[in-house]
Amino acid sequence: MHRIAVEDYAAIIRGHLAALQTRPVELVPLALAAGRVTAVEVRSPIALPTFRNSQMDGFAVHASDLRSIPVRLPILGEIAAGAVDPAALPQGSAIAIMTGAPLPAGADAVVPVEDTRRTDGVVEILRGRDAGDYVREEGSDIAAGEVLLPAGLRLASRHLAALAAANLMDVAVRARVRVAVVSTGNELVAPGTPLTNGRLPDANGIAITAAVTAAGAEVVDVQLSGDDPARLGALLDRSIAAGAELILTSGGISMGAHEPVRQLLEPLGATVGTVDMQPGGPQAYARYRDVAVVCFPGNPVSSQLGFALFVAPPLRELAGMPPAVRRTLALAAPLQSTSGRRQFLRGRLTEDGGVATVAGPGSHLVAALAAADVLIDVPPEVIGLPVGATVDTVDL
Amino acid sequence: MHRIAVEDYAAIIRGHLAALQTRPVELVPLALAAGRVTAVEVRSPIALPTFRNSQMDGFAVHASDLRSIPVRLPILGEIAAGAVDPAALPQGSAIAIMTGAPLPAGADAVVPVEDTRRTDGVVEILRGRDAGDYVREEGSDIAAGEVLLPAGLRLASRHLAALAAANLMDVAVRARVRVAVVSTGNELVAPGTPLTNGRLPDANGIAITAAVTAAGAEVVDVQLSGDDPARLGALLDRSIAAGAELILTSGGISMGAHEPVRQLLEPLGATVGTVDMQPGGPQAYARYRDVAVVCFPGNPVSSQLGFALFVAPPLRELAGMPPAVRRTLALAAPLQSTSGRRQFLRGRLTEDGGVATVAGPGSHLVAALAAADVLIDVPPEVIGLPVGATVDTVDL
Structure with a gap:
């Protein structure tokens, strides 16, 4: 690879990261599942609604009793939300009913309280209703066994509402991609260190970590390496021990005399070259102990650009996120x-x-x-x- | 309030939450600052670049020595990144220099290595350069004391890169709004509970929590209340003890007989009414022990809608997020x-x-x-x- 177009290099890196597409599955409780991505389609174990219930506070009736309006019906009692197996409602009577409460057998409509006048055990119904009005039929939202959520969906609050309503506690999601971030350069120190003797604060450790997280992946290791290739190799070993599936390095890949990334990885078959863009032209990729490594230039602007153009798109896709606008x-x-x-x-x-x-x-x-x-x-x-x-x- | 337009109710709730706009300030380390919002403008404590340095791997020269091309210049040594106070470069000579390394006094241009041929201590320069070429002047990105980031900015990776490059360890951010989520209804149980006896899983606790988090606020308490107003009051006390500045309830505000939110809060001055929309018409708001309470209907669709229309917009604004598209x-x-x-x-x-x-x-x-x-x-x-x-x- 010598000089390559942005789109072609993006395709190469996408291929380089192809093995990440096979994601392990994790079962996580709903309270921790926001932003995670469904690993498989989710079927509802139950029908929703789970039982025939009232859409309004009002009176359950036989719609056929409302043919002539107004009509006065005796009130047989009240059904609260959470009530169980209410007695059947005889023709010619009404029963007070709360939103969400089970409809008694026989009743086929609910008259909202606003359309009634109640006096001493009798309700006067002021407006006619058809069978089915303000009744939520069992399974009218979803039947038991139907697909509630597709695979590959990034879970937002409304999806969690549906999972909880279906009485699920957990959801099977794709494991996040585990990433290590390694900055290289003898001059680099942690931000906040006194900048004597030509030292420069490392901006990439923090900024690439944030960019990885924003792309839906998980940073498992952040390290700072000097210019010694052997030391860099030991740090990569550590990142792999920490579970890294992808290592992102910054610095050490250009034409200078002290290029530890290049010195370590080129003998292992790294591809080093120039993408036709500025900034961020020098780019490289490699495998180290079978783990994908993507190497950016050391300058924070270049590394942010390299991440945004080459690594963020496949990571965002795995995280069920749309591409950058x-x-x-x-x-x-x-x-x-x-x-x-x-x-x-x-x-x-x-x-x-x-x-x-x-x-x-x-x-x-x-x-x-x-x-x-x-x-x-x-x-x-x-x-x-x-x-x-x-x-x-x-x-x- | 009886029947009110969506936009008018949104303005009322925005006013109801106005006290939240005065946010405490927290100093957080950069590694934890992604997604947080700057509390004040941030000035750079140092100039960037901190010293005059090379933009390329190549040779530092006096541009005036390149008037006739090609030209051969003796190489006086090498300046690595991280080098300190290199000796001045005499006219008529060159010194190898790495990207980011300090320019020696006297040198005013860098010739990229690609435009040179090196043999035995001498470099042949194949292309002329002007003074300033490939030189990054001290402070050319930002001067010491200049504004690096404005107040009210939601921090993304590129902002963290700038803070780290300016050698800052921490950033002053707005405290997140602390929210409690309380679901009400005797029939509600935690998702995963066997649904005998008319029980229904509570979807709002999980879904409103996720929606609050997605709007940049922090959930400090999630509770489930039955229909007893006194018990509900005790739960709200607990949420306030947990630090809640805003309490979001669902259920218990309509016209039925068991409406604990209404029964507790109406005597304390709650405003209960109907917003001109479906679903989610019934809405209420109150203060409880001086803490803002916003009350949604119990149905998950209604409560998600109420949150999205009335509470998410001011929370997103406080979190430096754009409004929903x-x-x-x-x-x-x-x-x-x-x-x-x-x-x-x-x-x-x-x-x-x-x-x-x-x-x-x-x-x-x-x-x-x-x-x-x-x-x-x-x-x-x-x-x-x-x-x-x-x-x-x-x-x-």
């Missing part, structure tokens, strides 16, 4: 680009629904990235675009 | 509605970008809600619409 927007300010390289410029949405670049193209502009809402995808042949020209964007 | 879509199937009431029908997106209703209007159709992608907002005067008619929708 792509839009065509009009430029609110002129744009300059470097000829010959596809640029992903950082853009900010404007009040009027357009987009403007934030700062320049440099991969070191991490504060500018933080101010951006989208990436503007500028083709290699473009060197400039005027206000009003349309550009393709990807939401950050 | 509203779209105008074309009907892929005819639609029927009940005259006289604004309906929020459950809709499913179709392959061709349209929308069709899922099942009927009943508030008991929780399986149908789980199959829906959007709510279709149908005005009260509409009784039917043909294929192709446009409707307003809100994403679920």
